[in-house]
Amino acid sequence: MSVSVPLLGAMAVLYACGVYLLLDKSVTRIIIGILLIGNATNLLLLSLAGPPGAPPIAGSGRSSDPLPQALILTAIVITFAVSAFLMALVYRSWRLAQEDRIERDEADAAVGLGEQPEPDAPEVDEESEFDRPGGTA
Amino acid sequence: MTALVPLVVVLPILGAAAALLASGRPRVQRTVAAVVLTAVLGVGIALIAAVADGSMLVMPVGGWPVPFGIVLVVDRLSALLLTVSAAVLLAVLVFSIGQGSADGDDREAPVSIFYPTYLVLAAGVFDAFIAGDLFNLYVGFEILLVSSYVLITVGGTQPRIRAGTTYIVVSLVSSTLFLAAVGAIYAATGTVNMAQIAERVAVLPPGVQILLHVMLLTAFGIKAAVFPLAFWLPDSYPTAPAPVTAVFAGLLTKVGVYAILRTETTLFPGPELNPLLLVIAALTMLVGVLGAIAQADIKRMLSFTLVSHIGYLIMGVGLGTAAGTAAAIFYTVHHIVVQTTLFLTAGLIERRAGTTTITRLGGLLAASPLLGVLFLIPALNLGGIPPFSGFLGKLGLLEAGVADRDPLAYVVVGVATLTSLLTLYPLVRVWNVSFWRPAAQVAEGSRLTDELHEDPFRPETVATRALAAPMVLATAGMVLLGVAITVFAGPLYAYASAAGATLQDWDVYVQGVLGR
Numbered sequence: 001m002s003v004s005v006p007l008l009g010a011m012a013v014l015y016a017c018g019v020y021l022l023l024d025k026s027v028t029r030i031i032i033g034i035l036l037i038g039n040a041t042n043l044l045l046l047s048l049a050g051p052p053g054a055p056p057i058a059g060s061g062r063s064s065d066p067l068p069q070a071l072i073l074t075a076i077v078i079t080f081a082v083s084a085f086l087m088a089l090v091y092r093s094w095r096l097a098q099e100d101r102i103e104r105d106e107a108d109a110a111v112g113l114g115e116q117p118e119p120d121a122p123e124v125d126e127e128s129e130f131d132r133p134g135g136t137a
Numbered sequence: 138m139t140a141l142v143p144l145v146v147v148l149p150i151l152g153a154a155a156a157l158l159a160s161g162r163p164r165v166q167r168t169v170a171a172v173v174l175t176a177v178l179g180v181g182i183a184l185i186a187a188v189a190d191g192s193m194l195v196m197p198v199g200g201w202p203v204p205f206g207i208v209l210v211v212d213r214l215s216a217l218l219l220t221v222s223a224a225v226l227l228a229v230l231v232f233s234i235g236q237g238s239a240d241g242d243d244r245e246a247p248v249s250i251f252y253p254t255y256l257v258l259a260a261g262v263f264d265a266f267i268a269g270d271l272f273n274l275y276v277g278f279e280i281l282l283v284s285s286y287v288l289i290t291v292g293g294t295q296p297r298i299r300a301g302t303t304y305i306v307v308s309l310v311s312s313t314l315f316l317a318a319v320g321a322i323y324a325a326t327g328t329v330n331m332a333q334i335a336e337r338v339a340v341l342p343p344g345v346q347i348l349l350h351v352m353l354l355t356a357f358g359i360k361a362a363v364f365p366l367a368f369w370l371p372d373s374y375p376t377a378p379a380p381v382t383a384v385f386a387g388l389l390t391k392v393g394v395y396a397i398l399r400t401e402t403t404l405f406p407g408p409e410l411n412p413l414l415l416v417i418a419a420l421t422m423l424v425g426v427l428g429a430i431a432q433a434d435i436k437r438m439l440s441f442t443l444v445s446h447i448g449y450l451i452m453g454v455g456l457g458t459a460a461g462t463a464a465a466i467f468y469t470v471h472h473i474v475v476q477t478t479l480f481l482t483a484g485l486i487e488r489r490a491g492t493t494t495i496t497r498l499g500g501l502l503a504a505s506p507l508l509g510v511l512f513l514i515p516a517l518n519l520g521g522i523p524p525f526s527g528f529l530g531k532l533g534l535l536e537a538g539v540a541d542r543d544p545l546a547y548v549v550v551g552v553a554t555l556t557s558l559l560t561l562y563p564l565v566r567v568w569n570v571s572f573w574r575p576a577a578q579v580a581e582g583s584r585l586t587d588e589l590h591e592d593p594f595r596p597e598t599v600a601t602r603a604l605a606a607p608m609v610l611a612t613a614g615m616v617l618l619g620v621a622i623t624v625f626a627g628p629l630y631a632y633a634s635a636a637g638a639t640l641q642d643w644d645v646y647v648q649g650v651l652g653r
Contacts, residue, residue: 022310027302034309041317048324068323071272075316078279085286086305093298 014040181220210269213636233380235607304373311359318352332650361393379484387477414455422448463637464533500576
C-alpha cells in the first residue's frame with residue numbers, strides 16, 4: 001500500500017501536538033488538543049483509504065474508495081457537535097468562576113468607593129432551577 | 138419479525154423529536170417518553186421470543202445487500218440486553234418523573250431538554266446492542282455519549298461542569314481511539330461489517346491482529362471502566378442527578394462490556410489476550426472494592442462497587458469458554474438491574490435525609506422502614522448472598538473459572554471470592570451506620586466510620602423532602618425485577634447458556650449475518 005508521506009507527517013505532528021495540549025490543565029487548550037487529535041484521526045482514515053490522487057468516479061479505472069470518506073464525514077460532524085458542546089461548557093464554567101472573581105473584586109471595590117455597582121451584572125444562581133431532571137437548560 | 142428490529146432505534150429518536158417539539162409541556166413529554174420506552178420494551182420481549190430458538194434476525198437497512206449496507210443484527214444476547222435495558226430505562230424514567238413533579242416543574246419552561254435527551258440516550262444504547270457493523274457501533278456509542286454529556290452536566294452547576302468536563306474529555310479520547318481502530322481494521326480487512334471482519338481477520342499477520350485487537354479493547358475498556366482505565370467513573374458519576382447516575386451506572390458501562398464481549402467472541406475469537414483480560418479482571422475487582430471501602434459517600438461507594446463488578450464481567454469474558462461467557466451474560470443482566478436499583482435507593486436516601494454521606498446519616502430504618510427494605514434487598518443481592526441472583530451469577534463465574542483448570546484462572550477465582558466478601562463490608566456498613574444507628578447518636582460518630590474522610594466539596598445537607606410515590610414505586614419495581622431474576626434464574630440461566638454457547642461458536646454469527 002502506498003501512502004502519502006506529507007499526509008502521514010502532518011498526522012504525526014497533529015497527534016503529537018494534540019496529546020501535548022490534552023495534558024494541559026487549561027480546558028481551552030484541552031479542547032484545541034481534542035480538535036487536533038480528531039483531525040489527525042481523520043487524516044489517518046484518509047491515508048488508510050489507499051493511494052492518493054484517484055478520481056472519485058467509478059468506472060474510470062482506478063477509483064478512490066468512498067467508504068473512508070463517508071466515515072470521515074460522519075466523524076467530522078460528530079467532532080463538530082461535541083466541540084460546540086464542550087465550548088459551551090467551558091464558557092459556562094468560565095462564567096461561574098468569573099462571577100466569583102467579579103463579586104470579590106470589582107463590585108466590592110465599586111461599593112467601597114461609594115459608586116453604584118454595575119446594574120446589569122448578570123446573576124448566576126448556582127443552585128438554580130436547573131438542578132433537577134425535567135428542569136430547563 | 139425482522140421489521141421490528143429498526144423500531145428499537147427509530148421509536149426513541151422519533152419520540153425525542155416529538156418531546157422536543159412539546160417543550161414547555163412536561164406532561165406531554167413524559168407521556169411520549171413513557172409510551173416510547175414501553176413500546177420498545179414490548180418489541181424487546183417480542184424479539185426475545187423470536188430469537189430464543191437460536192435464529193438470528195438480520196436487517197439490511199435501506200435494502201442494501203448485506204456486506205455493503207448497514208446491517209442490524211439481533212441474536213439472543215442482543216435481544217436480552219435490549220429488553221433489560223428498556224425495562225431499566227422505563228423504571229428510571231418513572232423515578233425521574235416522580236422527582237421532577239415533586240419538585241414542581243409543571244410550570245412553563247422555555248426548553249425542557251431532559252426527556253428528549255433521555256430518549257436519544259436510549260436510542261444510542263439500543264443501537265449499540267443491535268449494530269452489525271463496527272462503524273454503526275461507533276455511531277451508537279456516539280449517540281449515547283453525546284446525550285450522556287448533556288445529562289451529566291444538566292443544570293450547569295459548577296461541580297457538574299467540573300466533573301462533566303473530565304467525563305467528556307476521557308470519553309472523547311476513547312471515541313477517537315475507537316474511530317482510529319475502525320479505520321485501521323478497514324484498511325487491514327477492507328470491510329467494517331463485523332461478520333466479514335471475523336472471516337478475514339484470521340488471515341492477517343499475528344502482529345497486525347494483536348494491534349487491532351488491543352486498540353479496540355483499550356477503547357472499549359475506557360467505556361466499560363476497567364482498571365486502570367476506570368479513574369474517571371467514580372469522579373464523574375456521583376455528581377449527576379440520582380436518576381441520571383442510576384441509568385449511567387446500569388447501562389453505559391455495560392454497553393462497553395457488550396462491545397468487549399463481541400470483540401472477544403466474534404471479531405477476535407483467538408485466546409491470545411485472554412490471560413491479559415483475566416489479570417485486568419482481577420485488578421479491577423480488587424482495586425474497585427478497596428476504593429469502595431474508603432468512601433464516606435454512598436453514591437461514591439456505589440460507583441466504586443460498579444467498577445469492581447465490571448471485573449466479574451471481564452472475568453467471564455476472559456475465560457474464553459462457553460460457561461464463562463454464559464455466566465458473564467447472566468451476571469450482566471443481574472448487575473444492570475441491581476446497580477441501577479441501588480443508585481435509585483441512594484437517590485431516595487438523599488431526598489429523605491438530605492445527604493448521602495454516611496457519617497451524617499442515622500435512624501433511617503426508624504424513619505422509613507420501606508427505605509430499609511429497598512436498600513437491604515439489592516445490597517445483599519450485590520454482595521452475593523444466597524439465594525439472590527448475585528450469588529447465582531458469581532457461582533456460575535467461579536464454576537467456569539475452576540473448570541478452566543488454569544493456574545491464573547484459579548487466582549482470579551480466589552480474588553473474585555475475596556472481592557465478594559469485601560463488597561459486603563461497605564454495604565453492611567451503610568446499613569449499620571445509616572439505618573440501624575439511632576439518629577441521636579450521629580453526632581458521637583461511629584467506630585465504623587472513624588477512618589473515613591468526608592468529601593470537603595460535598596453538597597450541603599438539604600432539608601428532608603417527602604418521597605414522591607412514583608419514585609418509591611419505580612425503586613420498588615426495580616427491587617422486584619431483581620427478585621424476579623432470582624426467581625426465574627433457571628430459565629434465564631438456560632437462555633444465557635445458549636447465548637454463550639452460540640457466541641463461542643464463532644461460525645454461527647458469521648453464517649447468520651452473511652446468509653451462507
